Amino acid sequence: MSLPMKDRFELPEGMIYLDGNSLGPLPKGVAARVAQKMTDEWGGQLIKGWNACGWMAQPSRVGDMVGRIIGAPEGSVVMGDTLSLKVYQALSAALQMRPERKVILSDIGNFPTDLYMAEGLVRHLGQGHELRVVAPEDVAGAISEDIAAVTLTQVDYRTGRMHDMNAITATAHGAGAVMVWDLAHSAGAVPVDMAGSNAEFAVGCTYKYLNGGPGAPAFIYVRPDLADSINPALAGWLGHEAPFAFDLDYRPAPGIERMRVGTPPVLQMAALEEAMAIWGEVDMAELRAASIHLSELFIHEVEARCPDLRLASPRDAAQRGSQVSFHFEHGYAAMQALIARDVIGDFRAPDIMRFGFTPLYLDESDVKGAVAILAEILRDRLWDRPEYLTRQRVT
Numbered sequence: 001m002s003l004p005m006k007d008r009f010e011l012p013e014g015m016i017y018l019d020g021n022s023l024g025p026l027p028k029g030v031a032a033r034v035a036q037k038m039t040d041e042w043g044g045q046l047i048k049g050w051n052a053c054g055w056m057a058q059p060s061r062v063g064d065m066v067g068r069i070i071g072a073p074e075g076s077v078v079m080g081d082t083l084s085l086k087v088y089q090a091l092s093a094a095l096q097m098r099p100e101r102k103v104i105l106s107d108i109g110n111f112p113t114d115l116y117m118a119e120g121l122v123r124h125l126g127q128g129h130e131l132r133v134v135a136p137e138d139v140a141g142a143i144s145e146d147i148a149a150v151t152l153t154q155v156d157y158r159t160g161r162m163h164d165m166n167a168i169t170a171t172a173h174g175a176g177a178v179m180v181w182d183l184a185h186s187a188g189a190v191p192v193d194m195a196g197s198n199a200e201f202a203v204g205c206t207y208k209y210l211n212g213g214p215g216a217p218a219f220i221y222v223r224p225d226l227a228d229s230i231n232p233a234l235a236g237w238l239g240h241e242a243p244f245a246f247d248l249d250y251r252p253a254p255g256i257e258r259m260r261v262g263t264p265p266v267l268q269m270a271a272l273e274e275a276m277a278i279w280g281e282v283d284m285a286e287l288r289a290a291s292i293h294l295s296e297l298f299i300h301e302v303e304a305r306c307p308d309l310r311l312a313s314p315r316d317a318a319q320r321g322s323q324v325s326f327h328f329e330h331g332y333a334a335m336q337a338l339i340a341r342d343v344i345g346d347f348r349a350p351d352i353m354r355f356g357f358t359p360l361y362l363d364e365s366d367v368k369g370a371v372a373i374l375a376e377i378l379r380d381r382l383w384d385r386p387e388y389l390t391r392q393r394v395t
């Protein structure tokens with residue numbers, strides 16, 4: 001393999017897409033595959049599809065594909081629901097493992113939904129739990145013996161700052177806490193070794209760097225030695241030991257299958273399954289090297305040509321995921337002006353212009369082309385127009 005593999009993606013002519021960290025592009029072949037599934041399987045097989053077409057096995061089959069990218073052994077990852085729900089499942093299981101402790105520790109770099117789900121869980125448990133949120137650099141020091149679970153997103157969605165997964169997991173374990181990682185901006189972006197980290201849980205989504213499409217299902221990893229002892233908070237029928245026995249009592253399925261909840265999104269997951277095929281050809285070390293190269297080039301070019309922008313990401317590539325962010329007072333309008341010129345990044349409040357670097361379909365000329373347009377927009381204040389200043393619903 002050599003990167004990039006642009007011809008494997010449906011990228012609109014002339015567009016420079018720097019937002020694969022938010023929604024990956026459509027890989028070639030996926031649309032045809034989903035159309036074929038609709039016609040042949042749903043249309044042709046109807047209810048028989050659950051057995052005849054392997055629909056029921058899909059969440060664990062695709063889970064294993066994701067597992068290979070995050071260093072998780074076979075049978076330790078399952079797909080379903082959205083990431084917010086998977087956060088809830090992992091946290092509730094983690095709290096059950098430490099009933100005598102009452103604190104969930106997280107950081108302000110976490111994605112809000114992760115914190116909201118933790119707050120909601122605490123409220124509904126009604127057992128005196130507390131969510132404690134500290135600055136990212138203070139996490140290690142805040143891991144004390146009263147912490148039940150540490151939950152962090154490895155790569156900060158705004159700045160790209162990356163936690164040291166092995167070091168923090170070891171610190172958490174040293175204090176007797178359970179570790180829950182959110183890999184939303186890690187899976188398919190940086191090499192991850194779940195098994196090597198020894199963390200108990202990981203969760204993530206698949207519509208970002210894994211290119212599964214808008215609304216693609218999330219994943220959850222449970223360390224294999226623990227999976228059989230979890231008592232799932234979301235005790236759905238498809239996580240039951242025998243769903244089609246229709247027992248009135250819940251008995252969890254063996255292993256990771258108990259983290260399933262209800263009917264899987266078969267067509268959406270078919271898109272993901274097809275999109276995952278490319279990862280069989282990708283060497284994560286090579287991908288990481290290419291990502292760092294593109295990110296460093298971008299930082300260098302922007303700092304040379306756009307003096308109004310201030311780097312919001314760590315300067316040290318080893319502490320950064322696969323995105324680069326800059327502060328700019330008029331960041332929203334400038335991003336709208338960029339998008340109007342077909343350079344697609346996004347904006348995160350209050351003033352962050354965010355750019356994702358995805359070496360599967362980006363090269364140096366994309367980076368240079370994007371910065372040339374950005375420099376022109378800033379130099380000529382092309383962002384200062386009413387239509388760029390009005391915030392849209394999704395930024």
Ligand SMILES: *Cc1c(COP(=O)(O)O)cnc(C)c1O
Binds near residue numbers: 085110157205
């Ligand atoms: C993208 C992202 C989410 C989104 O959650 P959904 O339930 O899929 O909408 C959650 N957490 C993190 C850290 C994210 O980056």
